[in-house]
Amino acid sequence: MAQSIHETKGEQASPSPAAYFFTIVRLSIVFIILCGMIYPLASTALAQVLMPAQANGSLLKNSDGKVVGSALIGQKFSDQAWFQSRVSSIEYKAEASGSNNYGPSNPDMLQRTKDSIAQWKLDNPGIPASQLPVDLVTNSGSGLDPHITPAAALVQIPRISQLTGIPADTLQALVTKQTEGRDLGLFGEKRVNVLKLNLALSELTRGTL
Amino acid sequence: MGIVQMAVIILILVLLVKPVGTYLYHVFSNEPNRTDRIFGRAEKGIYRLIGLKQRGGMSWKKYAVSFIVTNITLVVFSYIFLRLQKGLPLNPNGIGNMEETLTFNTVISFMTNTNLQHYSGESGVSYFSQMAVMTMLMFTSAASGFSVAVAFVRGITGRSSVGNFFEDFVKAHIRIFIPLALLVTMALVALHVPQTLKPTLEVTTLEGQTQQIAIGPVASLESIKHIGTNGGGFFGANSSHPFENPSPLSNVLEILSMWLLPASLPYMYGKFAKNKRQGWMIFGAMMTLFVLLLGLNYAAERAGNPAINAMGIDASQGSMEGKEVRFGIAQSALFTTVTTAATTGSVNNMHDTLTPLGSITPLTLMMLNNVFGGKGVGLINMLMYAILGVFLCGLMVGRTPEFLGRKIEAREMKLIAIAILIHPLIILVPTAAAFLTDLGKGGITNPGFHGMTQVLYEYVSAAANNGSGFEGLADNTSFWNISTGMVMLLGRYVSMIAMLAVAGSLLRKKPVPETIGTFRTDNGLFTGILIGTVLIIGALTFMPVIVLGPVAEYLTLR
Numbered sequence: 001m002a003q004s005i006h007e008t009k010g011e012q013a014s015p016s017p018a019a020y021f022f023t024i025v026r027l028s029i030v031f032i033i034l035c036g037m038i039y040p041l042a043s044t045a046l047a048q049v050l051m052p053a054q055a056n057g058s059l060l061k062n063s064d065g066k067v068v069g070s071a072l073i074g075q076k077f078s079d080q081a082w083f084q085s086r087v088s089s090i091e092y093k094a095e096a097s098g099s100n101n102y103g104p105s106n107p108d109m110l111q112r113t114k115d116s117i118a119q120w121k122l123d124n125p126g127i128p129a130s131q132l133p134v135d136l137v138t139n140s141g142s143g144l145d146p147h148i149t150p151a152a153a154l155v156q157i158p159r160i161s162q163l164t165g166i167p168a169d170t171l172q173a174l175v176t177k178q179t180e181g182r183d184l185g186l187f188g189e190k191r192v193n194v195l196k197l198n199l200a201l202s203e204l205t206r207g208t209l
Numbered sequence: 210m211g212i213v214q215m216a217v218i219i220l221i222l223v224l225l226v227k228p229v230g231t232y233l234y235h236v237f238s239n240e241p242n243r244t245d246r247i248f249g250r251a252e253k254g255i256y257r258l259i260g261l262k263q264r265g266g267m268s269w270k271k272y273a274v275s276f277i278v279t280n281i282t283l284v285v286f287s288y289i290f291l292r293l294q295k296g297l298p299l300n301p302n303g304i305g306n307m308e309e310t311l312t313f314n315t316v317i318s319f320m321t322n323t324n325l326q327h328y329s330g331e332s333g334v335s336y337f338s339q340m341a342v343m344t345m346l347m348f349t350s351a352a353s354g355f356s357v358a359v360a361f362v363r364g365i366t367g368r369s370s371v372g373n374f375f376e377d378f379v380k381a382h383i384r385i386f387i388p389l390a391l392l393v394t395m396a397l398v399a400l401h402v403p404q405t406l407k408p409t410l411e412v413t414t415l416e417g418q419t420q421q422i423a424i425g426p427v428a429s430l431e432s433i434k435h436i437g438t439n440g441g442g443f444f445g446a447n448s449s450h451p452f453e454n455p456s457p458l459s460n461v462l463e464i465l466s467m468w469l470l471p472a473s474l475p476y477m478y479g480k481f482a483k484n485k486r487q488g489w490m491i492f493g494a495m496m497t498l499f500v501l502l503l504g505l506n507y508a509a510e511r512a513g514n515p516a517i518n519a520m521g522i523d524a525s526q527g528s529m530e531g532k533e534v535r536f537g538i539a540q541s542a543l544f545t546t547v548t549t550a551a552t553t554g555s556v557n558n559m560h561d562t563l564t565p566l567g568s569i570t571p572l573t574l575m576m577l578n579n580v581f582g583g584k585g586v587g588l589i590n591m592l593m594y595a596i597l598g599v600f601l602c603g604l605m606v607g608r609t610p611e612f613l614g615r616k617i618e619a620r621e622m623k624l625i626a627i628a629i630l631i632h633p634l635i636i637l638v639p640t641a642a643a644f645l646t647d648l649g650k651g652g653i654t655n656p657g658f659h660g661m662t663q664v665l666y667e668y669v670s671a672a673a674n675n676g677s678g679f680e681g682l683a684d685n686t687s688f689w690n691i692s693t694g695m696v697m698l699l700g701r702y703v704s705m706i707a708m709l710a711v712a713g714s715l716l717r718k719k720p721v722p723e724t725i726g727t728f729r730t731d732n733g734l735f736t737g738i739l740i741g742t743v744l745i746i747g748a749l750t751f752m753p754v755i756v757l758g759p760v761a762e763y764l765t766l767r
Contacts, residue, residue: 019260021278026259027375028282031382035433036345039387043394043429047404050395055404057424057452059412067412072401072451073422075414082415086534095409095421096331097446099531101561101681103659104514105766109530113517132522134513138530141449141559147534149526187214188457189537198415 230476266370269713358585364712531562554676
């Protein structure tokens with residue numbers, strides 16, 4: 001048994017101050033090695049052996065086996081023929097992360113949102129702005145959000161159908177197929193991974209060529 | 210659906226409190242126990258390695274000195290590692306050495322369990338530093354805080370001594386933090402959190418552009434970051450980054466990881482006090498305050514930003530600026546409330562972008578600093594308010610107040626007054642100082658009343674050893690590095706030492722027998738008094754700044 005009952009009265013004969021301090025230094029070194037080296041390296045070894053796909057960034061490949069990104073990290077799509085991701089002040093440059101941290105009353109943020117809405121109206125003529133979901137014109141916290149809401153995907157279908165010639169029904173089926181439910185049917189929100197959706201879209205256009 | 214998912218997580222937590230609290234009691238009661246067989250040998254090996262021959266009880270002073278000198282030693286090693294990281298191994302991305310004031314701020318920040326980060330993980334620290342400094346300090350600072358809390362509980366419940374710091378410190382690692390962290394690390398990897406030593410990835414996107422993707426040993430840091438209520442992210446965007454927190458399920462795991470141990474401490478305390486009801490009463494007081502503040506944040510974020518709602522788009526989702534689609538409002542609101550209650554300080558949505566009323570939740574939780582609280586500190590603070598509540602009631606009926614059968618007298622009340630007053634002092638004075646100097650004002654990036662909240666939040670977070678930020682603040686300057694560094698030090702050590710002194714002082718007193726006139730501390734009335742004491746002191750101290758910041762911003766937005 002590791003423990004005995006503690007003495008009831010006072011302290012035991014203390015070691016000398018130097019020995020006491022040396023104990024603390026040794027304690028520190030032991031835990032730097034244990035928690036700062038052995039633990040993370042052992043975790044890495046275990047993860048790499050047991051779950052290499054997950055442990056290395058969940059890379060996503062197209063049908064040719066070429067890596068097109070990470071399933072977890074959003075991408076910027078400048079061509080309007082793609083489904084568009086959310087606003088990102090870092091333009092999905094994933095060597096960094098974050099946003100402008102604009103407060104709710106920040107005039108730059110309000111102007112940026114107004115500009116996004118105006119641009120969206122130009123790119124999607126004929127669709128009333130009242131159907132534009134707020135996630136498409138706001139900046140995510142990470143600046144790398146891979147998802148948009150199902151509504152934000154559906155609202156882009158008329159534009160993409162017009163630009164690519166793919167019937168709206170086909171695109172609708174594509175979005176439905178790529179819509180992920182809540183985790184365990186309960187946690188989080190329904191969502192669509194934009195990179196996966198666009199990857200499926202690109203396989204579709206390639207098939208028709 | 211939002212309310213249901215929050216309720217389910219709270220329910221899971223409540224169900225786990227008893228088994229985990231019982232386990233914690235067995236670890237720290239120092240009575241022979243089944244777990245000795247599993248961990249005893251490893252612990253004995255460590256005692257031998259560090260040359261610890263006597264593990265008898267310490268005086269409170271010796272305990273405090275051991276705690277502080279250990280922390281200083283770890284800080285010195287960490288400072289050296291960060292300043293030399295360029296030449297040390299495991300630096301595949303070629304990160305340079307860290308600047309002096311930033312290093313000062315960083316090592317204090319991690320040692321004090323704050324994890325305020327004025328650097329960005331992707332570009333500021335090497336993999337070696339992420340492991341040997343950040344990850345290591347996440348363990349050791351949590352174990353330090355936990356040990357002090359246990360010592361305090363031993364003191365006020367009249368054990369033979371406050372215990373032995375080294376023994377508590379080793380046991381906290383071996384029996385709690387390391388096994389739990391390994392378990393959560395593997396679960397996180399299974400949920401797609403990376404764990405690799407490879408350098409930044411380079412991929413060609415669908416549009417043919419090159420995208421660099423920062424990666425690294427994320428999961429092993431992510432798990433202890435939450436279990437130890439540390440909060441410092443591997444990446445700049447913290448737990449909103451898809452690599453740190455890829456899905457709602459990983460979000461639930463992270464919420465429970467940071468909440469479970471602080472929430473189980475009141476139960477452990479009840480077992481030490483041989484009065485489990487009292488443990489539950491304290492848990493009840495914490496949970497009541499928690500649910501009220503969660504409701505405020507959820508409702509405010511759900512309602513959205515009035516200025517954006519007025520733009521004629523479909524804003525029915527709520528305020529999505531600074532939030533991730535996979536989390537939505539409910540998973541973001543719960544995370545924000547738990548991370549500031551448990552003083553973790555990780556964020557899965559940007560607190561700077563919270564609606565004005567929504568931002569009152571994290572601010573209030575850090576100002577109170579006793580609703581669950583970080584590793585141990587929350588329980589200590591709540592017990593401090595409990596003693597204060599008992600004292601106030603004693604004054605009202607003209608009786609010497611008692612707590613757990615011991616008289617509360619002038620010495621204890623003086624120490625508690627110091628611990629209670631230091632918190633507003635180190636928040637409000639530096640906030641005022643920041644507004645009086647150009648160096649301080651230079652960091653503000655949002656105009657108007659929101660700028661006021663940015664500065665206030667930074668010092669509240671530093672003082673409460675939380676570490677979340679209104680991250681828009683341009684805080685990597687000497688002024689901010691040094692001033693928040695000092696606030697973190699005072700916020701951590703002054704109240705801890707004062708409370709260890711209270712424990713030492715109570716230990717010396719003879720217990721008084723319970724009579725019919727004894728004020729009971731294990732019923733609903735006491736819970737009410739406790740909540741009242743917390744809210745009255747909190748409101749008297751902080752209401753003016755809350756009005757100047759978030760409330761004023763709210764009124765301008767409407």
